[in-house]
Amino acid sequence: MTKEELYINIKKQGKELSPQERINLYMQGKEVDCLPYNLLSHEALAYNWGFTKGELRRSFEAKCAHLERKRDLYGETGIDGSLGLRGLSEALGSKMRYPENSEDLVIEPILKNYEQLDVLEEFEVRKNKFLLKKMDEMHRLIKHFPDMPIFGGVAGPISTAISIRQIELVLRDMKKRPEQLQRLLEFCVSANLKWVKTLNEEFGITSISIADPATTTDILGHKYYKEFSYPYIKKLFDGIMKITNQVPSLHICGHSKLILKDLADIGFNNFSLDNCENLEEIKELVGDKMFLGGNIAPVDVMRNGTIDDVIDATKQVIYYGSDNPCGYMVMPGCQVPLGTPQENIDALRYTVREYSKDAVKGKRINPFQ
Numbered sequence: 001m002t003k004e005e006l007y008i009n010i011k012k013q014g015k016e017l018s019p020q021e022r023i024n025l026y027m028q029g030k031e032v033d034c035l036p037y038n039l040l041s042h043e044a045l046a047y048n049w050g051f052t053k054g055e056l057r058r059s060f061e062a063k064c065a066h067l068e069r070k071r072d073l074y075g076e077t078g079i080d081g082s083l084g085l086r087g088l089s090e091a092l093g094s095k096m097r098y099p100e101n102s103e104d105l106v107i108e109p110i111l112k113n114y115e116q117l118d119v120l121e122e123f124e125v126r127k128n129k130f131l132l133k134k135m136d137e138m139h140r141l142i143k144h145f146p147d148m149p150i151f152g153g154v155a156g157p158i159s160t161a162i163s164i165r166q167i168e169l170v171l172r173d174m175k176k177r178p179e180q181l182q183r184l185l186e187f188c189v190s191a192n193l194k195w196v197k198t199l200n201e202e203f204g205i206t207s208i209s210i211a212d213p214a215t216t217t218d219i220l221g222h223k224y225y226k227e228f229s230y231p232y233i234k235k236l237f238d239g240i241m242k243i244t245n246q247v248p249s250l251h252i253c254g255h256s257k258l259i260l261k262d263l264a265d266i267g268f269n270n271f272s273l274d275n276c277e278n279l280e281e282i283k284e285l286v287g288d289k290m291f292l293g294g295n296i297a298p299v300d301v302m303r304n305g306t307i308d309d310v311i312d313a314t315k316q317v318i319y320y321g322s323d324n325p326c327g328y329m330v331m332p333g334c335q336v337p338l339g340t341p342q343e344n345i346d347a348l349r350y351t352v353r354e355y356s357k358d359a360v361k362g363k364r365i366n367p368f369q
Helices: 003-011 019-027 042-048 053-058 060-074 087-092 114-120 129-144 157-164 167-176 178-203 222-228 230-244 257-266 279-286 298-303 307-321 342-355
Strands: 079-082 095-097 105-108 150-155 208-211 249-252 270-273 291-294
Touching: 003 342, 042 053, 042 060, 042 342, 053 060, 060 129, 079 129, 087 129, 087 150, 087 157, 087 178, 114 178, 129 178, 150 157, 150 178, 157 167, 157 178, 157 230, 167 178, 167 222, 178 222, 178 230, 208 230, 222 230, 222 257, 230 257, 257 279, 270 279, 279 291, 279 307, 298 307, 298 342, 307 342
Parallel strands: 079 150, 150 208, 208 249, 249 270, 270 291
Antiparallel strands: 095 105
């Protein structure tokens, strides 16, 4: 399909349900216009529309303009109260680098030796300048967009740890200093829960996501996962549940198949899987316990592929994901990178709307017919 043909076809599609309307009806088992979907393209869209990451970080006006355009064109809205993978590390005093158009980097993690934990453990959200500034901006965004939903997020304990302490040292500590590392992980759980508690008290936020790429079995073997990830992600889950009374969602970059049953047993029921996993296998493994999302390749397909590649990949996940008993959301396996062609982002949306019509949770859709 050419770019011109794509946009002609998009114009023919007409109106759609809002993302919130769609997911609410879908989870009730009611028929909806198409499967739920998420473009996971917040920063890629901003880049395509002429905003740099630096502008979005520095400028309140740029943030507002971007949110307005995204809302008006895609119906996707939301004020982000998440700390990302490095926000807590920055709040604690790690030295950062801010490229104008790529990911923020921790260039000097704050925790060089474990004696410093005595000071870090005194961390309080409402005394932290970085987090107070973030909360002030959230209040301003809420005032500007009073009807927008607001959500929060934290990194998983082991992913937080490797932003606070150099990853090579953390991996070495698993063998050489396990007790000290366990103390660090306890702190990571505690600090993240302080942020979640503040979000709940200050903004009434109950929707929390956890991103934990370092828990992938590509980094941790099963033995180290059981010792240094599982107990602490369970504590984080339990703490979030106690604060919000709502199950947090979870995303793990990389392979996660070997640990998904453990995570489902903890109580996670909303999981976003990377494109390296087999969606059919994951569905058979935990589909009776977990709402699933993801699996479209963000780089090979979304950024580097053609419109037809995106259409084909999206049809594949519709076919394999649509009959997941607990539901499925069409989306890339991770955030779509900068430089992703606008037409590829729009091709994903077009394909979901065109080839998953009249979707019902748990009902197989064959987009190839």
